[in-house]
Amino acid sequence: MLPFRVTLRGASNIRTFSTSRVLRSDLSYQVLGPEKEEASRNPIIFLHGLFGSKQNNRSISKALARDLKRQVFIVDLRNHGQSFHSEDHTYSAMAEDVVKFIHQQKLNKCVLIGHSMGAKTAMTVALDSPGLVSALVSVDNAPVNAPLKGDFDKYVRGMQHIEAQNVAKLSDADGILKDYEESVPIRQFLLTNLVRGEDGVMKFRVPVSTLGDALAEIADFPYVEPGSITYDGPTLFVRGTRSRYISDDTIPAIKKFFPRAQIADVEAGHWLISENPEAFRRKVVAFLQEAS
DSSP: OOOOOOOOTTGGGOOOOOEEEEOTTSOEEEEESSOGGGOOSOOEEEEOOTTOOGGGGHHHHHHHHHHHTOOEEEEOOTTSTTSOOOSOOOHHHHHHHHHHHHHHTTOSSEEEEEETHHHHHHHHHHHHOGGGEEEEEEESOOSSOOOOSSOHHHHHHHHHHHHHTTOOSHHHHHHHHTTTOOOHHHHHHHHTTEEEOTTSOEEESSOHHHHHHTHHHHHSOSOOSTTSSOOOSOEEEEEETTOSSSOGGGHHHHHHHOTTEEEEEESSOTTHHHHOHHHHHHHHHHHHHHHO
């Protein structure tokens, strides 16, 4: 999601327990909310989208932890943030990482919330391991094979161009990326992945070529036949009214995979958590309170 400033009512005054850890060769994560013994419901695991990281979801996760009195685990998926790199970037592999994380943290059952790429990862976990998932929230993505809506291939080329130029200034990197993307917020989002090496040269912390090669895989969904497998737990699909990722045409497939699915609209585009966080918060809180 894009790094727009997120303003949530009352969130600035909350006190949360926050722990950031990196498992030896697995997923980097941070825990927000009450201590485990003080949490009143199953914890939430929040998964980001392509080129994102756990930091994108920190503000909204603090608000959900406060409102729902749950622990929220914000996670860096493989090849993102501070997590490990691998040439295997598929939904099956990412889902296995999340299942392993759930077991390692001894979470028993949890709520999965995912945006975009993270949404398809969360859906895959729910279908593969329904006993681990108490509820599912898919944010602006559907369980279908569909081309990525956007210019992700251009972003990859722009990021590769930046690395080839061995830039030392963020402004120089932005100047290069401007030829590939006009939107300032999108450029800022992509450039949050830049880190400075010991030689002063800026490189992306994500494996750009690996993710570029995986774009077609990221556009697909691991289960082709709707209804061939189901998750029968409470499910919410939140879609942006100005986004095309969850069109009315995808709802039959959603209902076959997720028979209890509800559809909620938020006035926003694909990056709806950033664009309209308060509306998103209200939808998710109401859904999870009812699901409990």
